[in-house]
Amino acid sequence: MPTMLTDVFRGHPIHLPHSHQPDFTSLSELPDSYSWTPKDDPLLDAAPSPPAANENIPLIDLNHTDAANQIGSACRTWGAFQIANHGVPLELLQGIEFLTGSLFQLPVQRKLKAARAETGFSGYGVARISSFFNKQMWSEGFTITGSPLNDFRKLWPQHHLNNYCDIVEEYEEQMQKLASKLMWLSLTSLGVSEEDIKWASANSDLNWAQSALQLNHYPVCPEPDRAMGLAAHTDSTLLTILHQNNTAGLQVFRDDIGWVTVPPVQGSLVVNVGDLFHILSNGLFKSVLHRARVNQTRSRLSVAFLWGPQSDIKISPVPKLVSPVGSPLYRSVTWTEYLKTKATHFNKALSMIKNDIDE
Numbered sequence: 001m002p003t004m005l006t007d008v009f010r011g012h013p014i015h016l017p018h019s020h021q022p023d024f025t026s027l028s029e030l031p032d033s034y035s036w037t038p039k040d041d042p043l044l045d046a047a048p049s050p051p052a053a054n055e056n057i058p059l060i061d062l063n064h065t066d067a068a069n070q071i072g073s074a075c076r077t078w079g080a081f082q083i084a085n086h087g088v089p090l091e092l093l094q095g096i097e098f099l100t101g102s103l104f105q106l107p108v109q110r111k112l113k114a115a116r117a118e119t120g121f122s123g124y125g126v127a128r129i130s131s132f133f134n135k136q137m138w139s140e141g142f143t144i145t146g147s148p149l150n151d152f153r154k155l156w157p158q159h160h161l162n163n164y165c166d167i168v169e170e171y172e173e174q175m176q177k178l179a180s181k182l183m184w185l186s187l188t189s190l191g192v193s194e195e196d197i198k199w200a201s202a203n204s205d206l207n208w209a210q211s212a213l214q215l216n217h218y219p220v221c222p223e224p225d226r227a228m229g230l231a232a233h234t235d236s237t238l239l240t241i242l243h244q245n246n247t248a249g250l251q252v253f254r255d256d257i258g259w260v261t262v263p264p265v266q267g268s269l270v271v272n273v274g275d276l277f278h279i280l281s282n283g284l285f286k287s288v289l290h291r292a293r294v295n296q297t298r299s300r301l302s303v304a305f306l307w308g309p310q311s312d313i314k315i316s317p318v319p320k321l322v323s324p325v326g327s328p329l330y331r332s333v334t335w336t337e338y339l340k341t342k343a344t345h346f347n348k349a350l351s352m353i354k355n356d357i358d359e
């Protein structure tokens with residue numbers, strides 16, 4: 001029996017320091033526990049300096065004949081890009097956004113009925129990474145994997161459930177197809193084909209992937225410059241596909257530039273490389289550091305589709321991408337093992353599976 005995503009955090013409870021289910025609407029001033037300084041996050045103020053300020057992640061048209069190369073190049077330089085003409089119906093994007101808005105609008109007491117257990121995977125709560133920071137984040141989240149029915153029935157009466165579950169399941173299905181298409185487009189640009197990665201080839205079990213949906217809400221904030229919506233992190237995925245509403249907030253980090261805001265483009269989706277794709281590509285694709293800022297007048301919603309392999313598949317650098325005289329940059333790891341490492345060591349996880357290469 002493969003380990004399911006739902007089991008990965010059983011031995012890794014999140015212990016949060018303080019009471020952590022704030023009623024954001026009652027706060028007119030930013031409490032100290034939400035006020036971030038560079039002591040809480042060294043990269044806090046790494047803002048782009050003027051000449052670089054208009055740099056942005058590329059917007060790629062998936063119908064373009066050169067899409068594979070454009071995606072490959074974006075994965076190498078940014079680790080992120082936006083896509084248009086991705087084939088996911090606009091109504092479905094609007095549907096998941098409406099559902100996300102309705103969920104977070106529920107009274108806190110109702111949302112807490114679906115609270116994520118300390119060792120659980122799905123449900124309502126703060127970001128898993130919260131326990132690694134001294135300050136609290138100005139956001140609330142809801143994690144789903146597979147069917148949302150068990151969690152949703154704690155929130156809504158029967159007559160809403162069918163419709164809401166259908167939207168989530170349709171969204172997961174469409175995202176799954178898109179993610180695998182994006183993975184192959186980017187690998188093609190490296191000259192890697194299906195024969196090079198047995199577990200992911202078309203002949204292998206079609207259900208080799210697993211995923212989670214993370215719904216995020218960033219309420220209006222009285223002092224956005226001092227608050228943090230979601231602290232800087234990389235995703236432990238192969239790829240993440242993000243839908244954001246029309247309020248900006250997502251930022252990606254470039255070592256040579258600093259934080260760059262990803263502007264919302266109606267109907268397009270943001271894609272980012274996760275740690276496992278970085279490993280698979282032997283470090284060629286960049287697992288991008290990203291975070292979410294908040295806004296004084298507009299609340300923000302995002303829906304992240306976190307996509308990875310079946311949890312017991314060993315992921316290691318594609319041999320073709322390792323130089324004939326070198327050794328692979330990383331040891332092999334399953335998604336489950338990696339999520340557990342991340343749950344204990346957060347952003348040191350990647351370096352912990354790095355091979356020691358003394359050259």
Ligand SMILES: C=C1C[C@]23C[C@H]1CC[C@H]2[C@@]12CCC[C@@](C)(C(=O)O1)[C@H]2[C@@H]3C(=O)O
Nearest residue numbers: 127128129212214233235236237306342
């Ligand atoms: C499948 C995943 C991926 C998780 C853990 C688990 C479910 C929720 C995902 C996120 C979503 C929010 C950022 C992150 C960093 C977090 O705190 O929870 C992600 C994390 C990861 O990418 O490591």
Ligand SMILES: O=C(O)CCC(=O)C(=O)O
Nearest residue numbers: 214216250291292302304
């Ligand atoms: O809200 C956002 O734009 C970012 C969300 C995110 O990074 C995540 O859920 O992993």
Ligand SMILES: [Fe+2]
Nearest residue numbers: 233234235290
């Ligand atoms: Fe993320």
